[in-house]
Amino acid sequence: xxxxxxxxxxxxxxxxxxxxxxxxxxxxxxxxxxxxxxxxxxxxxxxxxxxxxxxxxxxxxxxxxxxxxxxxxxxxxxxxxxxxxxxxxxxxxxxxxxxxxxxxxxxxxxxxxxxxxx
Amino acid sequence: xxxxxxxxxxxxxxxxxxxxxxxxxxxxxxxxxxxxxxxxxxxxxxxxxxxxxxxxxxxxxxxxxxxxxxxxxxxxxxxxxxxxxxxxxxxxxxxxxxxxxxxxxxxxxxxxxx
Numbered sequence: 001x002x003x004x005x006x007x008x009x010x011x012x013x014x015x016x017x018x019x020x021x022x023x024x025x026x027x028x029x030x031x032x033x034x035x036x037x038x039x040x041x042x043x044x045x046x047x048x049x050x051x052x053x054x055x056x057x058x059x060x061x062x063x064x065x066x067x068x069x070x071x072x073x074x075x076x077x078x079x080x081x082x083x084x085x086x087x088x089x090x091x092x093x094x095x096x097x098x099x100x101x102x103x104x105x106x107x108x109x110x111x112x113x114x115x116x117x118x
Numbered sequence: 119x120x121x122x123x124x125x126x127x128x129x130x131x132x133x134x135x136x137x138x139x140x141x142x143x144x145x146x147x148x149x150x151x152x153x154x155x156x157x158x159x160x161x162x163x164x165x166x167x168x169x170x171x172x173x174x175x176x177x178x179x180x181x182x183x184x185x186x187x188x189x190x191x192x193x194x195x196x197x198x199x200x201x202x203x204x205x206x207x208x209x210x211x212x213x214x215x216x217x218x219x220x221x222x223x224x225x226x227x228x229x230x231x232x
């Protein structure tokens with residue numbers, strides 16, 4: 001298991017339903033990020049987990065969005081009462097922040113979950 | 119807050135042309151800077167990075183120099199190939215109260231014609 005994995009790869013849901021997206025980071029990576037990428041657009045930061053620190057939730061677009069992470073392992077992003085504007089690719093990335101102090105390291109991205117809300 | 123601005127696309131070039139994709143940033147401290155690339159049908163992957171002023175990142179013939187005085191990190195390649203067609207994202211990562219948070223630019227789509 002070398003890379004970041006996400007499941008499902010595709011999800012079609014009806015408006016108003018809840019969905020749960022899963023991310024398995026690279027083993028040993030302390031940082032985990034969720035992004036949203038709408039069609040033809042850039043990455044929109046959603047939430048960031050770093051070790052045991054409180055997550056940075058500043059990017060979550062509404063209270064319908066929430067995320068959890070179990071220790072330094074799996075994370076789930078939950079969208080409640082989905083709306084059509086939630087349709088996008090949801091990307092997860094992980095990073096190992098060990099090494100030279102004060103220097104950010106690259107993020108490794110998963111393949112994404114394509115969410116379609118009908 | 120921190121931000122990244124990159125040139126709008128799409129950029130269309132002929133094979134062997136010179137490429138520049140401009141990227142400027144605003145940050146309160148001393149961020150690390152990155153270029154990520156997303157090839158058609160693939161996930162994002164790191165292209166190159168620089169962690170301090172005047173550092174030059176390079177990979178696959180692409181280069182970018184961390185210019186603190188102009189807050190820029192422009193991506194260049196001397197001779198593009200059709201296989202370079204992709205979306206390129208400039209990003210910065212800076213240490214905040216909760217750790218490193220990364221801000222991405224909007225992306226620049228590059229088309230290279232044979």
